[in-house]
């Protein structure tokens with residue numbers, strides 16, 4: 117299965133100061149920001165017109181997290197942490213954290229790492245890592 121998430125990620129800036137963006141959308145009728153971008157309609161008002169692509173900074177706060185000790189695939193290697201992250205722009209995303217021990221309330225940002233996954237077509241992986249406030 118090909119990953120669609122990686123196609124929706126873009127980076128700007130130098131290698132040392134890259135900022136990761138997720139391609140989401142904004143509804144021009146009600147200004148709702150959502151991720152991922154889709155054409156079914158606005159998740160708030162239901163409108164199907166005026167859904168514009170929007171690059172959302174991959175920055176936010178951990179709302180909940182869990183450690184995974186048993187996983188059906190060989191990668192990512194266990195244990196790893198998954199989290200629900202409330203992006204500063206509003207949408208909630210679920211992501212793998214780049215380190216263990218990050219707790220709810222911690223500020224995180226998206227980082228691109230070389231893929232270690234065995235699935236075909238996956239060249240890079242999005243992780244969320246500790247960010248300065």
Ligand SMILES: [Zn+2]
Nearest residue numbers: 143146158161
């Ligand atoms: Zn709307």
